[in-house]
Amino acid sequence: MVSKQPLIRRIVIAFVLMTVVVSGIFSVSIVATVHFVEGHLVPLELDGELDNVLAPENQGVLRPRLDGRTQLYATGHGAAFAIPPLFANVETGYSEVTDGDHAYYVMRRTVDGQDYILVQEQHEFEEREVLLYKIVLSGFVLSVLAAWGLGLMLARRVMAPVIRLANQVRHRDQLHPLAPALAPDYPDDEVGRLAASFDSTLGQLRGTLEREQLFTSDVSHELRTPLMIISTSCELLTVSNNLNARQHEQVQRIRRASEDMRDLVETFLILARRKTDKQVPGGEATLASVAQEQIQQWAPAIEEKGLKLSLIEEASDDGHYNSSFLRTVISNLLRNAMHYTDQGEIRLITGKCGFRVEDSGIGIPEELHESVFQPFVRVNQQRGEGLGLGLSLVKRVCAHQGWQVSVHGGEAGGTVFEVKLA
Amino acid sequence: MASKNVELDLSPSYDADQDRGLPVQEQAGLVRRLSLWRGQKLARKALQLAGEPNLVLDFPTLKGRYWPLLAHLPTRVVLAADSGEPDISQLIARYPRSITERIQPLAATMTSIPLDANAVDSIFCMRFMQQQLIDPAQRTQILNEFHRVTRDTLIISLWVDGNYKSWKRKRLEARRAALGQSRVRSGRSVVARGVIESEFKTVGFNILGSFDFLPGYAMWRVYILRKSH
Numbered sequence: 307m308v309s310k311q312p313l314i315r316r317i318v319i320a321f322v323l324m325t326v327v328v329s330g331i332f333s334v335s336i337v338a339t340v341h342f343v344e345g346h347l348v349p350l351e352l353d354g355e356l357d358n359v360l361a362p363e364n365q366g367v368l369r370p371r372l373d374g375r376t377q378l379y380a381t382g383h384g385a386a387f388a389i390p391p392l393f394a395n396v397e398t399g400y401s402e403v404t405d406g407d408h409a410y411y412v413m414r415r416t417v418d419g420q421d422y423i424l425v426q427e428q429h430e431f432e433e434r435e436v437l438l439y440k441i442v443l444s445g446f447v448l449s450v451l452a453a454w455g456l457g458l459m460l461a462r463r464v465m466a467p468v469i470r471l472a473n474q475v476r477h478r479d480q481l482h483p484l485a486p487a488l489a490p491d492y493p494d495d496e497v498g499r500l501a502a503s504f505d506s507t508l509g510q511l512r513g514t515l516e517r518e519q520l521f522t523s524d525v526s527h528e529l530r531t532p533l534m535i536i537s538t539s540c541e542l543l544t545v546s547n548n549l550n551a552r553q554h555e556q557v558q559r560i561r562r563a564s565e566d567m568r569d570l571v572e573t574f575l576i577l578a579r580r581k582t583d584k585q586v587p588g589g590e591a592t593l594a595s596v597a598q599e600q601i602q603q604w605a606p607a608i609e610e611k612g613l614k615l616s617l618i619e620e621a622s623d624d625g626h627y628n629s630s631f632l633r634t635v636i637s638n639l640l641r642n643a644m645h646y647t648d649q650g651e652i653r654l655i656t657g658k659c660g661f662r663v664e665d666s667g668i669g670i671p672e673e674l675h676e677s678v679f680q681p682f683v684r685v686n687q688q689r690g691e692g693l694g695l696g697l698s699l700v701k702r703v704c705a706h707q708g709w710q711v712s713v714h715g716g717e718a719g720g721t722v723f724e725v726k727l728a
Numbered sequence: 729m730a731s732k733n734v735e736l737d738l739s740p741s742y743d744a745d746q747d748r749g750l751p752v753q754e755q756a757g758l759v760r761r762l763s764l765w766r767g768q769k770l771a772r773k774a775l776q777l778a779g780e781p782n783l784v785l786d787f788p789t790l791k792g793r794y795w796p797l798l799a800h801l802p803t804r805v806v807l808a809a810d811s812g813e814p815d816i817s818q819l820i821a822r823y824p825r826s827i828t829e830r831i832q833p834l835a836a837t838m839t840s841i842p843l844d845a846n847a848v849d850s851i852f853c854m855r856f857m858q859q860q861l862i863d864p865a866q867r868t869q870i871l872n873e874f875h876r877v878t879r880d881t882l883i884i885s886l887w888v889d890g891n892y893k894s895w896k897r898k899r900l901e902a903r904r905a906a907l908g909q910s911r912v913r914s915g916r917s918v919v920a921r922g923v924i925e926s927e928f929k930t931v932g933f934n935i936l937g938s939f940d941f942l943p944g945y946a947m948w949r950v951y952i953l954r955k956s957h
Contacts, residue, residue, distance in 0.1 A: 470779045476957070477879050480846035482807070484832065485783040490803045 314461040321457025329449040333442045349400035352413035356424045375427040382420045467497045519578045526575035536564040573634045591629035600636045614651035621658040631703050638696040639663040660726040770939050777952045778881040781850035792819040799827040809836040838870045846879040854885045871931040887918045887947040
């Protein structure tokens with residue numbers, strides 16, 4: 307089982323557990339020793355004292371020299387030594403007798419038919435025993451507490467570089483390129499090596515991203531000229547009179563496709579530029595003018611498919627936006643709507659600081675609303691052409707410009723894409 | 729912003745003295761030197777608690793007072809926000825190259841920082857923010873912008889209530905109001921601890937810790953906040 311506790315807690319738990327085991331063993335052995343001593347030393351002591359009492363030089367006269375907690379009882383030595391009923395039935399040898407709160411050690415010996423009983427009160431011994439147990443218990447508790455404190459202190463100290471590194475690597479990919487490397491901050495130990503490999507991995511990742519960006523930018527740039535040549539050649543072909551109707555139609559298709567490709571290349575080029583580079587070509591335009599232009603551009607294709615395309619102005623907006631980006635966003639949303647709508651209509655509705663593209667198409671399941679903006683995600687693999695890059699492009703353009711794009715289901719089915727131009 | 733508005737409470741004329749070209753040693757009395765020392769100590773402790781950030785966006789005080797401290801860590805790069813005041817290029821000229829070679833000016837104001845989200849390890853704002861923080865809406869705007877730009881921590885210094893100085897100030901204002909006089913130093917504001925702390929939380933910061941300039945006495949408090957994830 308993999309433990310899910312944070313590392314610091316695991317170290318502290320290990321410390322405390324180890325101390326519980328070690329000091330627990332010590333405490334238990336102290337208690338066991340006390341019991342062993344009680345069971346073996348007390349009978350020896352009592353036996354010795356009884357030997358003294360019954361020593362031959364006493365000549366049968368009992369003159370015990372005992373301390374206050376020890377009593378001698380015997381038969382045949384008068385009332386002074388009469389055996390109390392409590393001890394009358396004790397067995398010969400060592401035993402313990404309890405009487406309510408009192409407990410006694412008893413040693414019985416029979417000499418020449420007479421019984422001798424030496425009785426010692428346990429009271430004092432028990433007091434000492436209890437005191438000892440208290441000391442052992444508090445020692446145990448204190449050592450566990452000390453282990454906890456020490457473990458926490460040590461764990462914090464040991465873990466500090468790891469925690470710092472963990473905090474430093476979070477979202478590090480988004481950090482400004484000026485950020486210094488991590489490794490020089492750490493000594494050349496395990497954490498330092500981890501930091502160094504993180505640095506190098508992030509460096510490689512950044513390098514790759516940069517190369518990809520350069521590649522996209524270069525390719526887009528290089529593609530512009532041939533596309534322009536295709537486009538102008540198509541135009542020249544169209545105006546020449548040597549083509550029949552069928553050839554004319556094909557040339558028109560080539561021209562439309564190359565224009566689409568040029569738009570796409572333009573957008574890739576813009577997105578491949580550095581994010582901070584706000585100097586993008588295209589100038590500024592109002593939402594209304596771009597919307598109008600896009601409606602005109604898309605109307606033939608959409609109407610050819612048997613759909614109705616309409617532009618509705620709910621409220622006027624006098625803001626100026628980057629025309630290239632706005633064109634790309636609207637164009638991609640309209641293309642997307644066209645691909646996924648078989649009948650009914652597509653509406654471009656402009657309002658204050660934003661617009662919506664509504665269609666009466668197949669709609670997007672709610673669970674796909676988030677992922678639909680990811681590259682290469684398509685709602686229905688069998689439908690339409692393309693790689694599913696259109697919406698991801700829309701998302702990237704919006705993120706670049708600080709706009710917000712969202713998708714939800716329409717009231718009468720279909721899909722609504724809403725863009726807020728902040 | 730007038731220079732007195734960004735002054736340290738206990739050293740009202742420190743910067744002005746320097747401007748007159750008087751050597752600090754002669755001018756700086758014991759209290760001033762102590763307060764400067766304490767200010768540096770607060771900043772050092774704050775940076776330590778923030779995990780010694782590597783890439784710091786600094787909103788410098790009028791004298792760039794904390795630059796030597798920030799540049800103390802050899803692996804640290806400091807982006808100094810340049811909003812025109814103080815003049816960063818002049819400030820950079822005041823300090824030795826060893827300190828300023830790792831300080832990069834960046835045209836930015838508190839409400840608009842031209843950096844992407846999570847672009848710096850920490851934002852270090854020891855500049856007194858009384859004036860900017862009077863209006864709660866602007867306060868939230870600044871905190872939101874800080875939250876966006878910092879990847880990990882925010883070190884921010886401001887005046888809070890709940891101490892002797894703020895109590896005295898409140899009493900003085902009440903007395904002046906009763907006499908019909910204008911309010912004292914209306915450009916500065918003291919924020920209630922509870923209010924600002926709940927605002928930090930609303931914006932999305934966890935309070936990592938706070939240090940008082942003089943606990944229980946002075947109003948100046950430095951908060952160290954970490955972005956909650």
